[in-house]
Amino acid sequence: MTTPTITTIEPTTLREWIDQHDDLVILDVRSAAEFEALHIRGSYNVPLPLLAEHTADLASRLGERVVLVCQSGVRAEQARVKLAGAGVDTAFVLTDGAPGYAAAGGDVVRGAGTWAMDRQVRMAAGSLVLAGLVGGRFLSPKLRTVAGVIGGGLAFSAASNTCAMGQVLAKMPWNRSAQEPTAASAIGQLPRPTA
Template sequence: MPSPTVTTVAPQVLREWMDQHEDLVVIDVRSAAEFESLHIRGSYNVPLPLLTEHAADLASRLGERVVLVCQSGVRAEQARQKLATAGVDTAAVLDGGAPGFASAGGDVVRGRSTWGMERQVRMAAGSLVLAGLAGGRFVSPKLRTVAGAIGAGLAFSAASNTCAMARALGVLPWNRSADEPTAATAINRIPRSAA
């Protein structure tokens, strides 16, 4: 009977792998701004939209040992599934993401601080719901539909494992980096696997 495919890896296990395996590739699928604020030393930044669009190109460079990182695991799991369809079925997702790795004493690089995308989404959604409810109470009852629309959007986001609000927030100036990677620069930084 074949052994089950490992899809997650604990921060401590990743620390051990980094010491033991020269062929290990750690790919951070967060935005460039999130990557700049905190990332695992030696990891490569390939934001999820780039990875999704160029999964086959990336897969051609990767070997057997690949760990995908994001803030909490959601985007990294999406990347793992996309790479699996491109032929890389051995990739694993880091439990707890980059912050979990840092909390476990992993070697990280800290840069300019910015709120994580998930925190920004919670702030925007919460603010819009409050504005809709307050506007519905004091301006027009029709403004309560804003709260309903945000609630529906959050439910759809959870069901589809996507987030339109995160995409919209991702284009704001504080979420953009001077070094926003392109497909060529992000993928070409990753060394080709010898296998």
């Protein structure tokens, strides 16, 4: 019987690790705006699209103890899978993300009040469904199709563990208030692994 691989870490355990391990690297894979709004003190911002594009370069800079953080765990798990494919099989995903860590009393940095991406997706999807249903009732029954398309998109998003609406919303001006890191700045900020 094989032992299942543990790929998550609880906020309370991370708090202990921060105090106990000098080689710990915490990568926050959210957008720069989300990172600016709330992040774990001492974490590094490497947004998921950047990590996905430069996985091998990033993997060469990581040591034995890596924790991946996002808002809820979805993007962090995608990052863990990417890093595992590049040979980093010691990465953990923080359960409940940065908000969970803050709620557990972890040391966080709070900045500008940008909504979290999952909240923005819920607002956009809900508004589009409502607009489609109201428009279908009062303007044209064909507008109800908007609600169906959004519902189908959300179901696909859950099944594929991706979010096209989140990717579109990330490009909106209010989510661009913070400067997105470049590959050189994101990877260059990481400490060199000790031999």
